[in-house]
Amino acid sequence: MVRLHFDVLTLFPEMFTGFLSSSIVKKAHEKGIVSTSVVDFREFSTDKHRTVDDTPYGGGSGMVLKPEPLFRAVEHLLQDEPERPPIILMTPQGERFTQKKAEALAEHRRLILICGHYEGYDERIRQHLATDEISIGDFVLTGGELPAMVVMDSVIRLLPGVLGNESSAKDDSFSTGLLEYPQYTRPAEFRGWKVPEVLLSGHHQNIERWRRQEALRRTWERRPDLLRTARLTEEDRAFLRKLEEGSGE
Known part of the structure; x- marks a missing residue:
């Protein structure tokens, strides 16, 4: 149908x-x-x-x-x-x-x-x-x-069944109110540039935390206007304060 x-x-x-x-x-x-x-x-x-x-x-x-x-x-x-x-x-x-x-x-x-x-x-x-x-x-x-x-x-691309991975559209820039976090694929090292260790760790909770923080960082750097309306947790706000103070991880 x-x-x-x-x-x-x-x-x-x-x-x-x-x-x-x-x-x-x-x-x-x-x-x-x-x-x-x-x-x-x-x-x-x-x-x-x-x-x-x-x-x-x-x-x-x-x-x-x-x-x-x-x-x-x-x-x-x-x-x-x-x-x-x-x-x-x-x-x-x-x-x-x-x-x-x-x-x-x-x-x-x-x-x-x-x-x-x-x-x-x-x-x-x-x-x-x-x-x-x-x-x-x-x-x-x-x-x-x-x-x-x-x-x-x-x-x-938002309709169910269109994308191969149903979570793809949810992770896109702007879908969460933030720009999308950085993405990497194989090889793990290319011309001396390495994939962040956390993405190779297999620790899903740490990966999700890293992705959230990188999405916040990218949005703060490139589209800070989006942060005014994004749904932010207290942990998000604490991380943004560190970025503003110059001490972000």
């Missing part, structure tokens, strides 16, 4: 061919955990020229996506749907995409992603069609296709 279905509305469906047929995303589809429908919303335009954009009222540069094709496309997709799923605009004006947002989206059974182009969307699309607006960062891209792929990849 499909756990999550994506509908992607785009003017460039060919951009998703490689993405959907590669790596973890491909495996998730092969396992039947995820399904995706890529829709060219130009097919839902209302004139013989298949027009999807027009000049902005009031003047200005660029072209604006018209409401009719997107409303018609979404209504067609949802004609047999008893409940309205999240309908997400990919836009630099949207909510900043985070791991928590990915986790929230992974709880749904269906997601509709709308990939914009040109100067932007007619405001009525924002007000009366979309339920969410998502941005992957404070920069502007040519269109919403790449952000849509980012969202899909981030959400898909």
